[in-house]
Amino acid sequence: MLQRLRVLDDEALSRLAGASQARQVLLLSCPQEHLPWVDGVVYLGTDPRAPGLRLPTALEPGPVPIQLFERSLRLAFAEAAAGGPLGVAPAAGGERSLLVLPLGRCLPLSRARLAALESA
Secondary structure, eight states: OHHHHHTSOHHHHHTOEEEEETTTEEEEEOOGGGOOOOTTOOOEEOOTTOTTEEEETTSOOOSSOHHHHHHHHHHHTHHHHTTSOEEEEEOTTOTTOEEEEEGGGOEEOOHHHHHHHHHO
16 A cells, blocks of 8 residues: 555645555545455445444445444544544454554644555
């Protein structure tokens, strides 16, 4: 993904917002039509039943009602959830492990911001 972002022109880069977490996860936030598509990346989308979450587009929600799942996550991650939606993605190495990502921490991208994300 970072290689794909490096080749974008400044105007395209400015339409994206990003953050990094744990030096292994790069978060991007933007309208769907501006997403850089890369094989192997987990893309998150919205479900009208849980508007405060962004969930993997390639996975179906589990047996827990999605509204209850959202409420539980927003309570458990109240500080992170205060800044905006929470992204939920599968964690590497564990089929039942999840990453909960505060998407409100994404900042507009620029060349300098991209360099900072790469070194984080």
